[in-house]
Amino acid sequence: MKVPYSWLKEFVDIDVSAEVLAEKLVNIGFEVEEFIDLSKRIKNVVAGRISEIKKHENADKLRVCKVDIGKKTLQIVTAATNVKIGDFVPLALHGAVLYTGQEIKSGELRGVLSEGMFCGGDELGLTENDMDGAGDEGVLILHDVTPGQDINEIIGNNDTVLDISVTANRPDCQSIIGIAREVAAVLDKPFKMPDLSFNTTTKKSNIGVEVIAKDLCPRYMAHEVDNVVIKKSPKIIRDRLRAVGIRPINNIVDITNYVLIEIGQPMHAFDKTLIEDNKIIVRRAKNNEKIVTLDGKCNNLDDTMLVIADAKKPSAVAGIMGGEYSGINDNTKTIIFESAKFARDNIRRTSRTLNLHSDSSARFEKGIDFQTQEIGMKRALNLICSTKSGDICENSTDVHESFDAERTVKVKQDKISAILGIDINTDFILKTLNGLGLNTELINGTFVVKIPGFREDIVNANDVAEEIMRFYGYDHIRSTLLKDAAQTYGAKNEHYKISDRIKNVLIGLGFYETVTYSFTSEKAFDSLLLKKNNKLRTAAKLINPLGEDWSVMRTTLTHSLLKAVEYNQKMSTESGKLFEISKVFLPKSTPLIEQPREVEKLAFTVWDKEYDFYNLKSTVEAILEQFNVEYDYITSNAEFLHPGRSADIILANGLNIGSFGQIHPDVYENYELNVQTFIAELDFEALIANAVPFKGYKNLPKFPSVARDFALVVDDNLKIGELITCIKKFSEAVKDVTLFDIYKGENIPQGKKSVAIKVVIQSDEKTLTDKDIQDFTNKLLNTLKSNFNAALRT
Amino acid sequence: MREKLSEIQAKCFDAVKNANSLTELYNDVKVKFLGKNGEMTAVLRGMKDVPNDKKAEIGKLVNDTRAAMEKAIEEKEIYLTKLEKKAKLESEISDITIPAKKADIGSLHPLSIIKNQILDIFTGLGFEVKEGPEIETDYYNFQALNIPKDHPARDMQDTFYFSENLLLRTHTSPCQARTMEKQRPPIRMVSPGKVYRSDDDATHSPMFQQIEGLVVDKNITMCDLKGVLDEFAKRFFNSDTKTRFRPSYFPFTEPSVEVDVSCSICGGKGCRVCKGTGWIEVLGAGIVNPAVLDNSGIDSNVYSGFAFGLGVDRLTMIKYGIPDMRLLFANDLRFLKQFRNVR
DSSP: OEEEHHHHHTTBOOOSOHHHHHHHHHHTTOEEEEEEEGGGTSEEEEEEEEEEEEEOSSOTTOEEEEEEOSSOEEEEEEOOSSOOTTOEEEEEEEEEEOTTSOEEOOEEETTEEEOEEEOOTGGGTOOTTTSTTTTSSSOOOBOSOOTTOBHHHHTTOOOEEEEEEOOTTOGGGSSHHHHHHHHHHHHTOOBOOOOOOOOOOSOOOOOEEEESOTTTOSEEEEEEEESOOOOOOOHHHHHHHHHTTOOOOOHHHHHHHHHHHHHOOOEEEEEGGGSGGGEEEEEEOOTTOEEEBTTSOEEEOOTTSEEEEOSSSEEEETTTEEBTTTSOOTTOOOEEEEEEEOOHHHHHHHHHHHTOOOHHHHHHHHOOOSSHHHHHHHHHHHHHHHTTOOEEEEEEEEEEOOOOSEEEEEEEHHHHHHHHSSOOOHHHHHHHHHHTTOOEEEETTEEEEEEETTOTTOOSHHHHHHHHHHHHOGGGOOOOOSTTSOOOOOBOOHHHHHHHHHHHHHHHTTOEEOOOOSEEOTHHHHHTTOOTTOGGGOOOBOSSOSSGGGSEEOSOSHHHHHHHHHHHHHTTOOOEEEEEEEEEEEOSSSSOOSOOEEEEEEEEEEEOTTOOHHHHHHHHHHHHHHHTOOEEEEEOOOTTEEEEEEEEEEETTSOEEEEEEEEOHHHHHHTTOOSOEEEEEEEHHHHHHHOOOOOOOOOOOSSOOEEEEEEEEEETTOOHHHHHHHHHHHOTTEEEEEEEEEEOSTTSOTTEEEEEEEEEEOOSSSOOOHHHHHHHHHHHHHHHHHHHOOEEOO | OHHHHHHHHHHHHHHHHHOOSHHHIIIIIIIIIISTTSHHHHHHHGGGGSOHHHHHHHHHHHHHHHHHHHHHHHHHHHHHHHHHHHHHHHHOOOOTTSOOOOOOOOBOOHHHHHHHHHHHHHHHTTOEEOOOOSEEEHHHHTGGGTOOTTOGGGGGSOOOBSSSSEEEOSSSTHHHHHHHHHOOSSEEEEEEEEEEOSOOSSSOOSEEEEEEEEEEETTOOHHHHHHHHHHHHHHHTOTTOOEEEEEEEETTEEEEEEEEEEOTTTTTSOOTTTTTSSEEEEEEEEEEOHHHHHHTTOOTTTOEEEEEEEEHHHHHHHHHTOOOTTHHHHOOHHHHGGGTTOO
């Protein structure tokens, strides 16, 4: 909300500086986002009187002027043709800054010194509506000024504007008078209402108003003004509108805007001749009804939207924008002012559906109380009177639902202390509430607070407590550390504890945690080579994404991590390890009709030219070990992985909990990777759910273990895992099996390989004898011979 | 015999004296004089030729001589062992300035580091950690929090929608409603998580992390809110940190406040981080609106509470002096590695 200081002063006698006022406003909940000193925008431009004009010696189209600026006379070279001796003109001096941002320096023009530049209206940010002649080509001619006078003073650019942030609960403060009320309360000064008086003629208006959609339009006021003279508004109105960023148009439009800013009531003015049958009908639009609005846009309406219509056609989208042909023009002679209350949620929805926004709709969306229509209308008519813009008819039309002028909220005296935790003096409470226009009495230990219409936000004791507190000052709140509360147990939940643990394991293994966006692009699924029927392509799609790259919620972390790897490789980081634990979003179907399953995944990636599949497998197993689960590997069919260097992990219950491996050669290209890259993505939630809890201490072995090494010659295509599993399951005595070498080449027949394995055996009952060990070895070798055709290497 | 023994002893002492290493002492002395084929063994064998009346005397002499030799050897052995250990230590010198191979230890993301710091403080104050879904219903994100459909307060948060009813949560506050529906007071919980708003620039990311806090019990006041946040500020920044409340508005709290902390960088004198004000805005808070309690089935005539919402990203940027929010999401290893030694 932009509030010019001078406008505010009209309603409250402010005796502090703008800076002090700003601080006081912050303390009562109104943040002053910016001080705008309007005069800072245009610098070093003054009024000058032309005292002499000569031809330029070297240029036919230029003239050399002597200009009196009070203290001295300057020489200015100009191409302007509309100036003559004795004219007062805006002169930009050396070092001047114009409204356009252009800087002016003195210099030579065709060999003649020019100590500045004459300005036209546009260079001062003015149009013909702001000042006569400002819209003309050439230099702006000023009247009633003195040489040397600052241009900001002349064009009314000398106000300070406070840009105040108004919270959504205070729509009443989206107006000058609303802010003025707060200022009056904080400065302990009286608040003066604007002049609402006006004189009418004896003429009766014949305009009729019918409100059909009463639910969307609880109040509609109309008032006719005849013999309207369309003209420029007085300077003070134009200056103030410009100060808040509204362009002056003509007296009638300016009055509606002035009332909007000052009172907070959006007004509309219709040209009466354009209202068929003199009847205003407030109704829902028909489906597919069309209206071309003032901005030239054709809107297709439906029956949720409200229009202002006459007997034949809609003339405005209610509260948002008037129709193209209903507006005020230079030939307008009779107008109807509209001052109405429309349902804010309906305005908000219609404005968004039609993508049609205006100062009026912005104001309606925030909400306007029942009484402001009348104040707005009266103020508009007062301005018609004071600017001699027309003759006001005697009668006003006012169609409204019944409403309470005032509500009562009762608050027990001790409730205030119960909310705030401190005791506040009763006199202070009464003085504060009454100062805000909330007439309050203390009756038998209860504050009885009369709430005026414009404070719809106050409904309960907490609201009243806040009103008191923001004036009493939050620095009075003491620190008490939950002194009357029950003791509670505080801790991270199990999920967090496991997550922390796994993160620490990965960190110990050299991985860095990443945080990547949950959004992704559907193109990501192509980059990952996902098949058309892959379930991961079923992704929740945003209606209003920031862009295509952010349009769906990810179903996999792999893409996000590969993008991070791509970035790091582009930054010439030759190797690295990253991980992330985050949610993916797995809808049953799209478009989304219910909340999707949100599944937390663990993904980690490594890029390093020295790394291989088995290094990755070792990290995968280190993680799986943390969950104490049994698992097996199967060939992975993850499209983004190298088919020969990837695997899926299957838990003992058959659940596939993820894939890992080197990425597919085509994926390298899609992500512009040049260092070999590995990735694993595991279902973290499934791992947690299937984790096997620690079963407690087991007795240490009583008898010594024995290790035996075997070099076995087997077929080259034998999967070594099968061999190891067979040995592990061979006997209870087998405690550990480790592979320590694989050899092919000299002394090994073609199509065979030698596999060196260490087997640790131990009995729970006795110390194994040489014979026990020999028997075990013979039996094991026989089994391996018959299962795998494995022979002991000789 | 007597001469023979004293001769052997003299030779042995000489050999002990000349032995320069443990190996020499063993080979050239111990084995030579006391070994199976050593000189003393030969003397013992000669005992059978000693006349019987002399045997006791000579026997004693032999034993004394042997004991003297053993003692000499042992003493020398201790001396040589010391000497050799010393020599070994002196020879084993590593150049400590040669760079070591870098141990490959990773780190948490700074956002997680800060999140953990915050959670540790609040769990220490008796707060439980709760979590909720990121794709929320309109009800939990807005309506349950006293923000009806088409209410202007919805403009405070630019929302990503999937449908009329499904959206990306714009704050962690839905966890307030979800917790209060399931749990009766006393409630003391914090709820960390990702939230989303359609903003993207140097100070706003479309995805960021918040931590929601909620206390509901009997007799909870604004002073308790101040007490908890003071404690948080002191532990998170330093013990001199102060908090300041400014009136504000959130539909689900009343009264509502913005909370500033005194700038820990300049100690409140004014610097670049606090833009010269000495204060940094870090969170929004307030007394839980009775309407929100009633919506969740908690009697607002009996119970009261407070709630607050912290921005993890903002606190991370403030605490570690990170100038651009986008650095947090680029995952540049050169950035991440800087947080290796931070807890």
